[in-house]
Amino acid sequence: MRNLQKVLHINNFQFYNFLFWLLLCLFEISKIYSFIYFYDYPFKAEQLFIWPVSKYLIYWILSYWIFDLYLKTRQNGKIEFIAYHIIAGLFYAAIHKVLSDITGILLQRLFLGPDSGNFTDITGRWTSIFFDIPGSFIFYWGIIIILLGLDYYRKFVDEHTRYLEMESQLSRAQLKSLKMQLNPHFLFNAFNTISMMVRQRKGETAVGMISGLSDMLRHSLVSEPKQFVSLEEEIDLVKKYLLLDSERYKDRLTIKWYLEASLSKL
Numbered sequence: 001m002r003n004l005q006k007v008l009h010i011n012n013f014q015f016y017n018f019l020f021w022l023l024l025c026l027f028e029i030s031k032i033y034s035f036i037y038f039y040d041y042p043f044k045a046e047q048l049f050i051w052p053v054s055k056y057l058i059y060w061i062l063s064y065w066i067f068d069l070y071l072k073t074r075q076n077g078k079i080e081f082i083a084y085h086i087i088a089g090l091f092y093a094a095i096h097k098v099l100s101d102i103t104g105i106l107l108q109r110l111f112l113g114p115d116s117g118n119f120t121d122i123t124g125r126w127t128s129i130f131f132d133i134p135g136s137f138i139f140y141w142g143i144i145i146i147l148l149g150l151d152y153y154r155k156f157v158d159e160h161t162r163y164l165e166m167e168s169q170l171s172r173a174q175l176k177s178l179k180m181q182l183n184p185h186f187l188f189n190a191f192n193t194i195s196m197m198v199r200q201r202k203g204e205t206a207v208g209m210i211s212g213l214s215d216m217l218r219h220s221l222v223s224e225p226k227q228f229v230s231l232e233e234e235i236d237l238v239k240k241y242l243l244l245d246s247e248r249y250k251d252r253l254t255i256k257w258y259l260e261a262s263l264s265k266l
Helices: 002-008 013-039 045-073 078-111 119-127 132-181 184-199 203-221 231-252
Strands: none
Touching: 002 013, 002 045, 002 132, 013 045, 045 078, 045 132, 078 132, 184 203, 203 231
């Protein structure tokens, strides 16, 4: 049961399992009571509980066996999984029929006493209820389908969580890359150079530097992340960078480009 709780990530799974079968039992009792009350059948209060209690008590006990089978086969292939549980479901239905009949007979003898009839009559009434077998088979597959649904939902949640974690890691990596691109020292020097150009009334040069710096920032902040960047884009970015530094260092920086025309379009 602990392994199933880990797989489905559901705390207090045993309590929910017990509550599930208890509610079904109470529903069955209320249904029988409504039927008896509607047709005004005479009955003893004990008779109202014997069949539902014996039936759902065994369902509850055998549910742990189903959980164990599911854990052992959840990684199997689809066809193998279905074939295995069809056979297991038939076996489960037969086991449930026998155990619930025995439990019902014992409860009837215990609570109703000799008035309920002789032992042979009681046994005959219980064993003649053949619809219990297909009903138990349907219950078996209902439990399997519920477990599959919970298992797939858990996998979906885990995948979604991993996806969000990867997105968070990617965002942090992009932020780190952006910080590396937007070197504060470079930006301060670029603004100081532009300020100097303005003071020297070199407006055209200052406008060109502002435009180049703006293009660099736009490229870093707005452009979508790519796995590959064209050589043309990379060269254009380097030219804008060097334009800013060339104004700052002037004669101390000489720039020469040796590029084939065919490469500049890659």
